[in-house]
Amino acid sequence: MENEKNEVIVVDNYFTGSKDNLKKWIGHPRFELIRHDVTETLLVEVDRIYHLACPASPIFYKYNPVKTIKTNVIGTLNMLGLAKRVGARILLTSTSEVYGDPLVHPQPESYWGNVNPIGVRSCYDEGKRVAETLMFDYHRQHGIEIRIARIFNTYGPRMNIDDGRVVSNFIAQALRDEPLTVQNPGTQTRSFCYVSDMVDGLIRLMEGDHTGPINIGNPGEFTMLELAETVKELINPRVEIKRVENTPDDPRQRKPDITKAKELLGWEPKIKLREGLPLMEEDFRLRLGAAKKN
Numbered sequence: 044m045e046n047e048k049n050e051v052i053v054v055d056n057y058f059t060g061s062k063d064n065l066k067k068w069i070g071h072p073r074f075e076l077i078r079h080d081v082t083e084t085l086l087v088e089v090d091r092i093y094h095l096a097c098p099a100s101p102i103f104y105k106y107n108p109v110k111t112i113k114t115n116v117i118g119t120l121n122m123l124g125l126a127k128r129v130g131a132r133i134l135l136t137s138t139s140e141v142y143g144d145p146l147v148h149p150q151p152e153s154y155w156g157n158v159n160p161i162g163v164r165s166c167y168d169e170g171k172r173v174a175e176t177l178m179f180d181y182h183r184q185h186g187i188e189i190r191i192a193r194i195f196n197t198y199g200p201r202m203n204i205d206d207g208r209v210v211s212n213f214i215a216q217a218l219r220d221e222p223l224t225v226q227n228p229g230t231q232t233r234s235f236c237y238v239s240d241m242v243d244g245l246i247r248l249m250e251g252d253h254t255g256p257i258n259i260g261n262p263g264e265f266t267m268l269e270l271a272e273t274v275k276e277l278i279n280p281r282v283e284i285k286r287v288e289n290t291p292d293d294p295r296q297r298k299p300d301i302t303k304a305k306e307l308l309g310w311e312p313k314i315k316l317r318e319g320l321p322l323m324e325e326d327f328r329l330r331l332g333a334a335k336k337n
């Protein structure tokens with residue numbers, strides 16, 4: 044929308060999304076919002092498709108796993124069908140979860156992954172693997188222009204407060220004076236990317252010449268205990284850290300190798316975790332009505 048040459052159509056079934064996040068643009072002449080589920084056919088005329096629709100927080104994607112896999116498979120088929128009909132270029136937001144519980148560290152795009160095909164996370168990680176396969180089959184068979192981003196844990200303002208992912212959980216807990224829930228063992232790692240860096244990476248990938256898959260993420264790697272300590276230090280030093288049970292198949296380590304993104308897209312993240320957390324804190328404080336204490 045910031046580029047005046049663009050007209051934007053947003054399609055969402057609001058399963059985890061919110062109209063509030065789009066308030067700024069509703070009513071703008073270059074903007075349209077459609078309530079639609081991508082598992083149904085969509086007929087619009089476009090030249091770029093950013094296919095992001097999919098529940099992404101583990102608590103939401105496990106809530107209705109059959110719907111999650113339908114969104115990944117039928118939803119991606121429908122978006123590819125649309126791309127084929129109108130000759131659009133399509134970008135899929137795949138995930139670092141295609142690497143499963145990785146045995147190679149950090150993860151380059153050439154790694155095929157270590158994924159449980161029948162586990163409670165499979166609707167999401169195997170779903171995204173099939174979505175990538177569909178993208179490449181449409182590309183080879185029908186000549187569709189495709190782009191695949193493998194996104195690593197991304198966070199930022201305007202996330203659903205009860206999204207359930209670790210950064211939003213810890214920030215909301217710190218602001219509510221509730222203990223930070225570190226799932227065992229707490230030594231598992233993630234690499235957190237700030238949302239503006241991610242958006243910049245996705246646009247570069249879409250407008251560049253490479254199909255991908257390309258990892259887009261921030262290589263700064265933290266254990267969940269380190270993340271909790273950092274949130275405590277920056278946001279609420281009085282808060283406790285509480286150890287809780289983990290869920291099955293939780294990946295033990297995750298860090299992107301971003302050599303390809305640097306070389307092919309000229310992209311690398313700019314915002315460090317310690318800079319991104321306060322930006323998210325500010326937005327969460329406003330929405331939770333939590334005033335800053337001295």
Ligand SMILES: NC(=O)c1ccc[n+]([C@@H]2O[C@H](COP(=O)([O-])OP(=O)(O)OC[C@H]3O[C@@H](n4cnc5c(N)ncnc54)[C@H](O)[C@@H]3O)[C@@H](O)[C@H]2O)c1
Nearest residue numbers: 056057058059060080081095096097099136138194196197
């Ligand atoms: N944020 C991350 O760390 C991360 C990491 C890897 C991949 N991704 C991918 O990026 C995309 C966006 O993730 P996010 O973090 O913004 O998640 P999110 O849950 O905040 O947003 C997903 C959006 O998709 C919509 N949606 C879900 N199912 C739909 C359907 N059947 N039809 C239409 N809309 C539907 C939701 O309502 C929501 O607006 C997802 O595809 C996700 O898998 C995100």
Ligand SMILES: O=C(O)[C@H]1O[C@H](OP(=O)(O)OP(=O)(O)OC[C@H]2O[C@@H](n3ccc(=O)[nH]c3=O)[C@H](O)[C@@H]2O)[C@H](O)[C@@H](O)[C@@H]1O
Nearest residue numbers: 099100101138139140195196208209212224225226231267
């Ligand atoms: O980046 C990715 O590729 C994937 O990352 C996340 O999956 P996950 O890393 O499991 O996300 P979280 O739920 O934020 O969990 C991260 C870690 O924090 C831990 N955690 C989570 C929540 C919490 O309250 N406490 C806590 O310690 C989990 O055990 C896990 O080890 C996203 O949810 C997926 O959509 C995305 O595709």
